[in-house]
Amino acid sequence: MFLIERRKKILEFLSSQGKATVKELSSFSGVTEVTLRNDLKTMEEEGLIKRFHGGAIISEQVDPENFFSVREQKNQNQKSDIAKRAAELVTNGQCILLDGSSTIREFAKLLKTMPVRLTVITNGIYTALELRDNPLITVILLGGVIRVGSTALEGTLGTNILNQLKIDIMFTSASGFTIKDGLMDFNVYEVDLKKRMVESSAKLVTLMDSSKFDTSSLASFAATEQMDILITDNNAPAEIIAQLRNMNIDVLIGE
Template structure:
């Protein structure tokens, strides 16, 4: 079956994660495209910082390897207390009867858990399977799980069906996290499917709220999905430094410290 470009590139990244270094011939055989097509993919992916070309093949960047190796279940347990504080601050931005959008991040899941404790009527749209499960029995919350493909080891929906559903909705606020945030690069993530979906989420929402624990500040992952100028509010659990905060203020971003 013929793969779309994004599917092919994601498959390349998965194969490199498993083997770290592969030849063009090995990748061509496993992905099912010609070596010429594969070389063009690899060259473009190297320019975008996703991998490093080697003589006759490619290898995974160390940063990308670190990003990929951290599964959702590991991330969910990291900085749990800090994420809980961020969720409480995020809740203050939500009003009755709004339609909010939560990505599939572990921080957004913490916000869903906090919402479950409150008496507030909302429509919650999410790409996160765990987030939808968390809220499904709450009588005050209408949950819309945007569709797509569930891949092995994933807790998020992938594919173009999600975009079709988003186009039919009016979103008041998007709460989104990322593998990294910097003033220069904005919000960045590893999974290329999630990056494309998050770009559409950013486009659809009236307000963009970045919920970022301190470990992500100053880090940069593979690809951006929201530039700094697109963010309205940034909630973090640590002082980010006066210089960085001033740069964010210069970009008209409200900075909230969940301490």
């Protein structure tokens, strides 16, 4: 198990169990207790956990709801329906940009089965891996930093590529959305990258299930006015949908 993946699994285990001993975590992760203690020391320094004699607990500052593996399981049916509607917007020869969210990974699972030639740029590691086996799709992975609990590369280290290609559509999701604040995410480093991604794209398509509406998160990466198309499910608030349509934003419902 790779270092980042191992530490992500440790966090998920602590989140589900509340606390665990070094022996339990060592057995779970398949590494020696010496290696495990080094992991825990680093994770404590990063503010992810708190150690006690012989074990560890997850830090109060860490929200398990933000772990990719947790988000991926939420509203699975809605995400699948939304992804199917988004696939209708893809045409042969496009260059598209995908973020690293769990909703967009669901979209990528559909793309990899489509007989369409595409160039796909993404900061999502799992998203890139989903698409790698389709010979018609050229995948470009944006460089950046990966943190524990995430499967997306963050930061603006690899954004020069965005200036070198004509990007037809960016497909994105968000952890929260309000008319006032626009599309929001919980990680400030990924927000910086997603801002650059939005600015580099000719069109912005948002895939967002109804649970994200009228929900705030840490920081905004796109104003409501920057959205061209929103794809959501039929439980989305009718009042907000009407407001968006009055702003000339196309709203599509995945069914």
